[in-house]
Amino acid sequence: MNVPIRMLGIATTIFWIILVGFIASAAYSMKDLNFGVGEPQFTATSNQDLTLTLPLYIDNRGYYSLKSFNLITVFSDDEGIEISRASTFMAAIPQGENVTILHNVTLCIDSVAERANQYLFKDVNLTCAVTAGLNFAEIVPTQLATNVTFPWGAPFYNFKLGQPKLEAADLTHLAVTVPLSFENHAAFDLAGNIRTKLFDGHDTLLGESQTSINTSKYSSYNGNLEFSIPLTPAVSSTNLSGHFDVYFSTPMFEYGPMVIPYG
């Protein structure tokens, strides 16, 4: 019986040495793993989507390959309503390789605007729940979860229509000029049309104006809306009052009417 016991002892010792060696090399490998996150890129697509591309750099200089890399991001608003969910999966990151993974998050701006129009006019903070998981050294599944605050810049931040200025155009019409200004705080360029209807105090449509906008990201817009309205005794009075109905139309979203009183 001495021989089997001795063999059992030798086998156990060998397995312990292999296990300790594996744990030591896996722990040592961790210091040679480098993770990096690049600058996010925003791209507006033709089908009313905004794509956020986040580059992830993984340099695996350790002794083991990383398996089943999975990144999940869930964007939700301040009320906890889910806006967008995206996941990126990579089957294996081989040992000794430097890999760049592009994580794409698609935000449907049209549905965002439908649900909460403050996204178009107010800067808000979105919550992004990030979960990253991978299988380290084949047998150690590891997961990292965090919540990140993601600032959402409104494309029509501080949208203002000024007081209408009346000028006689001819004997029958008045030219009305309305200053228009906003700041594009969004991470994408804004191009589209703003259509505005001018109503008097009795909800009578006086005129309509349309202007094209082309504003780069993080820049402001200042322009004028021009109306031509028929000259009537009510209109010619100095204290003109009523409201504007504003309609926004861009390749990414449609929104309106937004009612802005004047006078």
Add this chain to the structure above:
Amino acid sequence: MVEEKKKSPNKARDWAFKVAKATLKATLIYLLYFVLSPYIAMLSTLASGFTETIEVFVAVTIVLMILSDLTAKTIYQCFLNAGRAIFTIAYLVFALGDGVLSIALDNFSLTVNLTSLYAIVALLSLLGLAKAMLQAINFMSERAESGLKP
């Protein structure tokens, strides 16, 4: 008389060998711990108290190993070996629970699933326990065959 005189240097040599073996094994284990300690300290920044727990484990394992080597060829060695195996399993159960290690830090949480490693270590410890039990049975049967008291 002559036989007793012959046995004395053998006994001393046996003890010297046991002490040397125990010292060598303990030194090797401690060196391994010393090499791994920076990484253990690194993990300790994530999970407070991790270093202390490992230190206790290493200390108890080394003490049991030294005692086991010093009591070689006695029934006490079998008890100490079995004790060491049981201690390893008990340590694993208390330290890791279900094998999933969750560490909550400032604004993120890290979850490491050590179930596979946990299972391997537990199986190796059970193998050690089985070996200790076989050693004890063998020791008792040899003693019974030779008519000596255990």
